[in-house]
Amino acid sequence: MQYSRRQFLIRGAGAGLSVALAPSLLAACGGSGGNTLDLNTVSLVQRFPKEVLTPGRIRLPMSLGNTEGIVTTQSGVKIPESLRFVVSDLDGNALFEDDFVVQAHITDVPQPYWPLVVDLKEPGTYIISLSGFDAAGAAFQVKDASEVAIPTVGSPLPPIDTPTTQNARGITPICTRKPEPCPLHDVNLRDALTMGKPVVYLLGTPAYCQTGTCTPALDALLSAHGSFGDRAIFIHAEVYTDTTATVSAPAVTAHKMTFEPALFITDATGKLVERLDAIFDSSEVLEALRLNGIS
Secondary structure (H helix, E strand, C coil): CCCCCCCCEECCCCCCCEECCCHHHCCCCCCCCCEECCCCCCEEEECCCHHHCCCEEEEEEEEEEECCEECCCCCCEECCCEEEEEEECCCCCECCCCCEEEECECCCCCCCEEEEEEEECCCEEEEEEECCCCCCCEEEEECCHHHCCCCCCCCECCCCCCCCCCCCCCCCCCCCCCCCCCCCCCCCHHHHCCCCCCEEEEECCCCCCCCCCHHHHHHHHHHHHHHHCCCCEEEEECCECCCCCCCECHHHHHCCCCCCCEEEEECCCCEEEEEEECCCCHHHHHHHHHHCCCC
């Protein structure tokens, strides 16, 4: 397969930009204090759901792991400011001429992550590796969009009913954010998709999120809502029906979701133009909105 030459640097929290930059200009290591992390001994931890990737622009957030688990800012090691990734086929052939140099996202999330973004045109199985180190690569699969059950970029976001302050639709509470519910429950998603504005829709539960990423995701959305609330319709929906956190909310089953959180961004016609999966911070949310004309 042939792919056009492409190189990305996703700048860290607070930068809000995607920039192409020569690898020689990037700092090799930094972050919080501690011992230097030996990248020959780490494992790559995939922070994205494996069964929902489709051809096109693919976001692949990665964390680092060691014998104690996922490396955090409290692990007593120096977090690399940037990492170099190689994407290859199953035979080990690199698919891009240049390494992908990706900046760490540290400040808004429980574990640092590096959001690698690639453009893959064909379904298949691929390998992500750290360039220049012995750490084992991580395999991921890209499927044809027809094989993916959840809403995919390029398709209309299915119109479903979400709980609002006027109609909870059996969800109690409609928002588990503490100490106060978030203000993103005024408009039903079904109605929002008919209003001729972009829709920014977060599916996640701050109180019961298994990965600890839902609260930062909602905080990121609230920050964006404070800046651009008149340019799009912002909606949050919980993933459970009540505080037992045992029964999935209708939004989860209707969209056939298998993970959380997920952020869906549509254009003014209701077509899905961006989906952020599993882990993202305020800088990525703001950049996604900017790239899709919401700023």
